[in-house]
Structures are given as structure tokens and as C-alpha cells.
Amino acid sequence: MPTDQQSFTLDNCKIPFSPGQTIMDAALAAKTYIPHLCHFPGISPQGNCKLCTVKIGTRQVAACTTLAEPDIVVESEIQELTDARRALTQMLFIEGNHICPSCEKTGNCSLQAMAYHLGMEDNHFPQFFPQREVDASHPQIWLDRDRCILCSLCVRASQEADGKHVFAIAGRGLDAQLIVNSSSGKLAESDLAPEDLAARICPVGAILIKEVGYQTPIGQRIFDQHKIDEIGLEQVILAHNTTATRDE
Amino acid sequence: MQKHGDTPLKDHLLHTLHMIQQRERCITDESIHRIAAQYSLPVSQVRAVVAFYAFFQTEPCGDYHLFFSNCPACGYEQAGQNLLQMLAHKLNVQIGQTRPDGRISLHETSCIGMCDHGASLLVNGQPLTGLESASIERLANQIETAAPLHNWPQDWMHTDSAVHKTNLLLEDSFVPGAGLRTTLARGTDAALEIITHSGLRGRGGAGFATGRKWRLCKAAAGDARYVVCNADEGEPGTFKDRWLLQQQAERVLEGMAICAFIIGARQGFLYLRGEYRYLLPHLQTTLAQQRRQGLLGKNIGGEPGFEFDVDIVIGAGAYICGEESALIESLEGKPGIPRNRPPFPVTQGYLGQPTVVNNVETFWAAASIIVNGADWFKSVGTPESSGSKLLSISGDCTAPGIYEYPFGITVHQILRECGAMNTQAVQIGGPAGTLIGRADFQRKIGFEDLSTGGSFMVFGETRDMMTVVQNFTKFFAHESCGFCTPCRVGTTLLKHNLEKIATGHGTHLDIQTLRETSNLVQRYAHCGLGHTAANPILNSLQSFPEIFGQRLAARSFTPNFDLDAALSEARRLTRRDDSKAHLDSGY
Numbered sequence: 001m002p003t004d005q006q007s008f009t010l011d012n013c014k015i016p017f018s019p020g021q022t023i024m025d026a027a028l029a030a031k032t033y034i035p036h037l038c039h040f041p042g043i044s045p046q047g048n049c050k051l052c053t054v055k056i057g058t059r060q061v062a063a064c065t066t067l068a069e070p071d072i073v074v075e076s077e078i079q080e081l082t083d084a085r086r087a088l089t090q091m092l093f094i095e096g097n098h099i100c101p102s103c104e105k106t107g108n109c110s111l112q113a114m115a116y117h118l119g120m121e122d123n124h125f126p127q128f129f130p131q132r133e134v135d136a137s138h139p140q141i142w143l144d145r146d147r148c149i150l151c152s153l154c155v156r157a158s159q160e161a162d163g164k165h166v167f168a169i170a171g172r173g174l175d176a177q178l179i180v181n182s183s184s185g186k187l188a189e190s191d192l193a194p195e196d197l198a199a200r201i202c203p204v205g206a207i208l209i210k211e212v213g214y215q216t217p218i219g220q221r222i223f224d225q226h227k228i229d230e231i232g233l234e235q236v237i238l239a240h241n242t243t244a245t246r247d248e
Numbered sequence: 249m250q251k252h253g254d255t256p257l258k259d260h261l262l263h264t265l266h267m268i269q270q271r272e273r274c275i276t277d278e279s280i281h282r283i284a285a286q287y288s289l290p291v292s293q294v295r296a297v298v299a300f301y302a303f304f305q306t307e308p309c310g311d312y313h314l315f316f317s318n319c320p321a322c323g324y325e326q327a328g329q330n331l332l333q334m335l336a337h338k339l340n341v342q343i344g345q346t347r348p349d350g351r352i353s354l355h356e357t358s359c360i361g362m363c364d365h366g367a368s369l370l371v372n373g374q375p376l377t378g379l380e381s382a383s384i385e386r387l388a389n390q391i392e393t394a395a396p397l398h399n400w401p402q403d404w405m406h407t408d409s410a411v412h413k414t415n416l417l418l419e420d421s422f423v424p425g426a427g428l429r430t431t432l433a434r435g436t437d438a439a440l441e442i443i444t445h446s447g448l449r450g451r452g453g454a455g456f457a458t459g460r461k462w463r464l465c466k467a468a469a470g471d472a473r474y475v476v477c478n479a480d481e482g483e484p485g486t487f488k489d490r491w492l493l494q495q496q497a498e499r500v501l502e503g504m505a506i507c508a509f510i511i512g513a514r515q516g517f518l519y520l521r522g523e524y525r526y527l528l529p530h531l532q533t534t535l536a537q538q539r540r541q542g543l544l545g546k547n548i549g550g551e552p553g554f555e556f557d558v559d560i561v562i563g564a565g566a567y568i569c570g571e572e573s574a575l576i577e578s579l580e581g582k583p584g585i586p587r588n589r590p591p592f593p594v595t596q597g598y599l600g601q602p603t604v605v606n607n608v609e610t611f612w613a614a615a616s617i618i619v620n621g622a623d624w625f626k627s628v629g630t631p632e633s634s635g636s637k638l639l640s641i642s643g644d645c646t647a648p649g650i651y652e653y654p655f656g657i658t659v660h661q662i663l664r665e666c667g668a669m670n671t672q673a674v675q676i677g678g679p680a681g682t683l684i685g686r687a688d689f690q691r692k693i694g695f696e697d698l699s700t701g702g703s704f705m706v707f708g709e710t711r712d713m714m715t716v717v718q719n720f721t722k723f724f725a726h727e728s729c730g731f732c733t734p735c736r737v738g739t740t741l742l743k744h745n746l747e748k749i750a751t752g753h754g755t756h757l758d759i760q761t762l763r764e765t766s767n768l769v770q771r772y773a774h775c776g777l778g779h780t781a782a783n784p785i786l787n788s789l790q791s792f793p794e795i796f797g798q799r800l801a802a803r804s805f806t807p808n809f810d811l812d813a814a815l816s817e818a819r820r821l822t823r824r825d826d827s828k829a830h831l832d833s834g835y
Contacts, residue, residue, distance in 0.1 A: 048733065048774070050772050062774075084771070088733050088768075091733050091737035091741070092737070095736070126744065150730070168290065168292035168296050169730075170300070170583075171730065172300050172729055173726065173729065173736060173740070174728075174737075174740055179292050179295055181290045
């Protein structure tokens with residue numbers, strides 16, 4: 001490895017990085033957490049959720065898409081950003097229909113865990129109560145758009161990891177919604193399989209494997225045993241979803 | 249996949265979809281499948297493109313397809329009457345829908361660049377201007393009697409603009425070919441030096457130094473370079489690019505060719521907003537004429553090996569495509585979602601290659617600067633904003649139209665010269681710009697003070713500024729691309745929040761939330777649309793606090809949820825509307 005590794009400062013810690021690495025990737029490699037929902041290691045970053053926004057001087061940038069540069073001073077765990085991240089999380093809640101107590105993803109949901117992490121105690125903003133279509137056509141997989149936060153992880157995972165292009169996002173502004181690349185637009189006619197990364201990567205309860213939702217009792221779910229700021233948690237989540245599939 | 253220089257007009261995805269929309273009145277799912285197969289694209293990608301652009305419809309539209317401009321500058325809603333609603337009523341059609349007999353569809357749209365012509369609309373792509381209540385009646389008759397468009401009164405089709413004030417650039421007796429001749433004679437480095445030295449900055453409003461942009465593109469590594477003219481003039485209140493393309497397109501195209509020679513590009517694009525599609529025949533004629541004169545094509549100006557041509561790509565109704573990276577996405581046949589920057593288009597633009605994207609007026613000015621020299625251009629303006637600027641003036645003034653002013657001119661002087669009396673507010677640079685009140689009329693137009701892409705909307709003292717701010721806030725919510733959380737959700741929250749205050753249900757708490765949400769959208773959004781979407785609210789909280797204060801409810805809190813309104817369905821079902829079927833207080 002390079003002898004004179006470059007570094008930058010993140011909240012008073014020195015973070016080494018190699019050229020071409022983003023602030024997020026360098027921070028995670030150095031076991032430092034920056035809150036995020038639409039980022040997943042190994043999948044190309046997009047920067048749509050904006051939770052990973054950090055400050056460089058007076059500039060706000062998304063850590064997942066901004067390249068690290070030598071000696072920059074990056075702030076992340078400061079009140080201003082925590083407040084903004086909480087407000088962004090609240091926006092994601094009120095934009096969809098997230099009813100945690102009745103959702104089978106509860107306890108395994110990154111949005112819910114993020115809300116706890118950021119000390120979110122209410123929705124703050126008025127609910128939009130959108131009417132969105134549920135797609136239950138696939139024998140093994142649900143698509144419940146009520147809970148979709150448009151993070152596009154499934155879109156990217158399907159393209160990059162599964163080589164399938166099962167998902168896309170269509171529509172402008174609040175009309176933006178997750179669509180399926182099949183002639184009827186239904187999941188059943190797509191080539192999505194439960195083993196695909198796209199079927200397992202959803203951070204919320206929008207894409208769910210059928211018939212396994214309650215196998216793990218509440219109290220033993222991912223975020224009953226882990227905190228969202230644990231580094232490498234993605235592998236725990238994927239392993240959980242894979243085990244669930246295999247047990248089936 | 250598209251290759252360099254291999255994107256003829258008819259094959260562009262947006263153009264193909266437009267043709268289908270014209271032919272079949274909508275884009276059906278069968279058409280989407282056919283196009284996906286033809287272009288070897290996933291069906292979902294074609295669906296995403298159709299869903300993104302406002303001019304593509306998946307439900308059949310009427311024989312007459314109307315897009316009525318709801319921009320406050322052109323005055324569709326004034327003196328107690330709303331022309332849009334009047335037309336909807338006359339034609340018995342719901343706004344946003346097609347009449348059951350298929351004769352007419354009536355949609356609202358934002359500014360169509362006819363602000364100096366009064367209330368305006370597009371009918372099957374053709375602008376109708378200067379609408380008044382009397383003409384609404386006649387218009388409805390034309391439609392009901394199925395009169396063909398070419399038989400409609402010609403005075404409705406008036407689209408030229410009056411020029412009220414000229415300066416350096418409009419007074420320049422530019423001879424076609426002179427700019428290219430100078431460029432070829434001086435060579436790329438010296439020509440670039442003239443542009444750099446002139447201090448020309450981007451006329452779209454952002455003001456990036458043009459010489460620097462061209463230099464960065466020239467120096468960037470790539471297999472090909474592209475010149476893109478941004479004619480997606482979507483900022484409400486702006487129409488000077490429309491006028492330039494109508495009147496001086498050859499100078500704009502020559503500016504593009506000069507840029508192409510300097511940076512080493514062979515292919516250019518003129519990205520025209522869908523609302524300006526009617527300019528296409530004129531622009532194609534101008535392109536043909538430029539080719540005949542050796543100002544486009546092969547061996548331009550007799551220079552062996554200097555080859556450059558321009559294709560026109562027409563958008564389909566999306567304000568966001570005025571943002572340069574969204575424009576490039578659209579050029580590539582995709583939804584206009586702004587890219588992450590860096591990399592900037594100068595290093596990775598169209599098809600990932602170095603690309604210069606400049607406004608229509610920037611290329612137009614560059615052509616004159618090359619001929620007349622940097623000092624000529626710098627002889628007017630201010631040290632930070634050299635030269636002159638075209639303004640599109642509209643709203644409450646006696647002489648709306650095109651004005652060319654040297655930078656540094658005060659708002660006050662402009663108001664005097666355009667015949668604006670008893671002005672209470674001016675929106676400079678469109679909704680994304682700055683809203684100022686009387687106290688700020690001594691401020692100056694220029695990048696160092698009031699930056700503008702050219703929009704200058706005047707609001708007289710009888711205007712209800714809350715309506716104006718609400719209109720602009722709705723505009724951003726409608727045009728948000730939906731990519732990032734703060735803009736997608738935040739712009740709609742702002743719209744609702746403002747509505748609550750405007751209808752007298754707001755409290756101080758709602759003002760505080762309005763401010764907080766505005767700041768969040770401004771700071772955390774992905775692109776310029778989000779960064780500026782809260783400007784009308786933040787500016788008016790500053791300059792017109794009374795429009796909020798006078799509407800506040802005399803209590804400390806009112807819920808967002810109107811319980812009495814929620815019972816309306818129960819009342820309807822039980823056919824009751826007596827006092828006992830209502831809660832004591834609505835809110």
C-alpha cells in the first residue's frame with residue numbers, strides 16, 4: 001500500500017483515503033459512520049436521500065458522491081446536520097405510508113432504525129397519505145410502494161449486481177414511483193428472483209420476500225440486536241434476508 | 249446506442265415520442281413496447297421518459313390540445329377574472345383533462361415565453377397571445393365549430409416582441425461570417441483570449457466565465473467535444489432567447505461555430521424547449537442558410553478540416569432541463585435528472601465527453617465580441633459584470649418587451665423606462681432569482697448584486713403578492729424532478745404550508761416551519777432548482793412580512809388536519825349538512 005497515504009479530517013479524526021475514494025467510502029473503511037439510507041457498499045452511489053450530507057467549510061455535500069481530497073476538514077456529527085438529517089427522515093416518513101407497528105419489516109427496517117438513531121419522536125410534517133399501488137403478483141416477492149423511499153438501491157442492484165434491469169423510477173416530483181421492467185409492469189412477469197440482490201437490498205419494507213416476514217420474532221430482529229451506526233451492518237442485513245429465503 | 253454526430257433529428261427518442269403523441273393523441277403502452285424494442289431499451293426506461301416530460305400523455309388528448317400559461321407575469325388572472333377558469337367553463341372541460349367527446353384537452357403550464365403579450369396559451373404547439381375575456385369567447389367558438397387552426401384569426405398568433413432599448417450588442421451591425429473569419433484569422437488561442445479578456449459571463453444567470461469554460465473544455469481529455477446551446481428558456485418571465493432565435497439565430501449559430509473551432513468540436517446541439525417547437529421551421533431554414541454560406545458543415549470559412557454542424561433537439565416540457573447536466577441527460581434521450589457534479593460537463597458532458605453548454609445569449613454575444621474585441625465589450629458594464637444584458641420585461645408596465653442595458657443599471661431606472669408606475673415588487677431573474685420591494689429599487693443589475701438570466705417581472709401595487717409567491721412555490725413543486733428528498737418532499741410541504749397561511753389558518757408556528765423547511769430545501773437539495781425553490785418565500789418573508797402577518801389566525805396553533813372537512817364524505821353519504829353535522833369550529 002502507498003507509504004505516504006493521503007488523509008482528511010472528519011469530525012477531528014484523521015481519515016486516510018486513496019485517490020478516487022469518496023468521503024463515505026473512506027469513512028466507512030476507517031470504521032467511522034456517516035448516516036445514510038441510499039448508499040450501499042459495492043453499489044455505485046447516487047446521493048438521493050441526502051442523509052449523508054456533510055459540511056466542508058460552509059458547503060454542504062453528499063458524502064457518498066463527493067470525492068475525498070487531501071486535508072479537507074469535514075464535519076458530520078454536528079447539531080445542524082443531525083437536525084437536518086432528522087427533518088429529511090421525517091420527510092421520508094410523511095411522503096409515504098409508514099405504519100411501523102403493522103409493518104412486517106419493523107425491527108429490520110433501516111428507515112425506522114435511522115429515526116431512532118436521530119432521535120425522531122414524531123413526524124413533524126403533515127402526512128401526505130399518498131395512494132400507491134401494491135404489487136402482490138409475484139409468487140415469492142411483494143412490492144409495497146406505500147413504503148418505498150425512492151432510494152433506488154433495488155434499481156442499481158438489479159443493474160449492477162444482478163445484470164437484470166428489473167426496476168426503474170418513473171415520474172416527476174411527488175409522482176416519482178418505482179416501476180417494474182416487464183410488459184404488464186407487474187413483478188410476476190419480471191425475471192426478479194428472491195436470491196437477487198435487488199430483492200434483498202431494500203432498506204425499508206417496500207420489497208419483501210413473502211411468507212418469512214414473521215419468522216424472526218420481535219425482540220430478536222436486526223435492530224433489536226444491532227445499532228444502525230455499526231460498520232458492516234449491510235452484511236448482517238443481507239445475511240438475514242438470505243437466511244430467511246433459504247429457510248423458506 | 250448513439251454515436252458522435254450520428255443523431256439525426258428524426259431518431260432522437262424525444263422526437264419519436266413526440267411524433268407518436270401527435271399521431272395517436274397519446275403514447276400508449278403498446279407504443280412504449282414498440283419503441284423500447286426499436287431502441288433496444290428496457291421498457292421501464294421508455295416508460296420513465298414518457299412519465300417525466302409534461303408534453304407526453306398516456307391518456308388520449310383532444311383534437312385541440314391547449315396548454316394555458318399560468319404565469320403571473322402575463323396576467324391570466326387579474327381584475328377579478330381568471331381566464332383559464334373562464335375558458336374551462338366555456339368549453340365545459342375540467343382543467344388537466346380531456347372532454348369526453350375528445351374535442352379538447354385543457355392543461356395548465358408554466359410560462360411559455362409570451363409574457364410581453366398578455367395572457368397566452370399553446371394550442372397544438374401554436375402560441376395564441378393577448379387573450380382577454382372577449383377572445384376567450386371567440387376561442388371557445390373556434391373550438392366548438394372545429395375550425396382548423398390556420399383559419400383562426402392571425403392577430404392571435406402574434407409572437408414578435410418589441411425592442412425598447414438597445415445597447416452594444418443590439419446596435420452591433422453584425423455581418424454573418426465576420427466572427428468566424430476573425431476567429432480563423434487569429435487562431436484558437438488568440439480568439440479564446442478575446443473571449444476571456446472580455447469578461448463575458450454565462451447569460452443564463454449563473455455567470456460562469458465563458459472564456460474559462462471554453463478553456464477547461466478545450467484542455468479536457470476526450471474522444472470528441474460538443475457544443476450545446478441551451479435554448480430551454482424555462483425561467484418564468486424570460487423570452488429574450490425566443491426573440492434572439494426568431495430574429496438573430498444566425499449570430500447565435502455563428503457563436504456556436506466559433507466555440508467549436510476554439511475547443512475542437514465537430515458536433516453541436518441546440519436544445520430547444522418544447523414550448524418553442526413552432527420556431528423549428530425558421531431555425532431549420534437558418535441552419536440550411538448557414539450551411540450554404542459555408543458557416544456550418546465541412547471546411548467552414550475555407551479552413552481545411554474545420555467541420556462543425558448543429559442538430560436541433562426539442563424538449564417536451566420540463567423546466568429542470570434548463571440545468572445543464574439535466575439538459576445533457578435529456579439530449580441523451582433520458583429523463584432530465586441532474587447529474588452529480590463534479591465531474592462537470594466541461595470534462596464529462598454529452599456521452600461522457602467534454603462539452604460546453606452555454607445560453608443562447610452567451611453564444612450570440614461571443615460572436616460580436618470576437619469581431620469587435622474585448623475592450624469594446626468592456627467599455628460598458630461593471631468590473632465584475634462586463635458588457636450589456638438583454639432583459640425580458642413583463643408584468644405591470646406600459647412597455648413590456650426586450651431591453652438591452654449595460655450591467656450596473658438600477659432597478660429604479662429600468663422601472664421608469666418601461667413605464668412601470670406604483671410598483672410594489674419586482675421579481676428579478678424569475679422565481680429562482682430575487683424578489684425585491686421598494687426599499688431595494690436602487691439596487692443594480694449585475695452578478696455582484698442582482699444576478700439575472702433576463703427575467704424582470706413587475707408587480708404593481710394592486711397585486712396580491714401572496715398569490716404571486718404561491719404561484720411560484722407551486723411552480724417549483726410541479727417542476728421538481730423528484731430525485732432528492734429535500735426538493736421532492738420539501739417543495740410540496742412549502743406549497744401546503746403557504747396555502748395554510750394564505751387561507752387564514754396559519755399561526756406563528758407555521759411561519760417558523762415555513763422558514764425551517766425553506767432553509768432545508770435551499771441547503772440540502774441536489775441541484776439549482778432545489779437551491780432556489782424557496783427564494784420567493786424567503787425573499788417575501790424578508791421584504792413583504794405583512795402578507796404573512798395580516799393572514800395569521802389569532803391563536804397559537806391550528807392543526808394541519810381539518811376534522812370538519814374530513815367529515816364531508818360522511819355528510820355526503822348521509823345527505824346531511826345541518827349544523828349538527830358540523831363540528832363547532834372547522835379548524
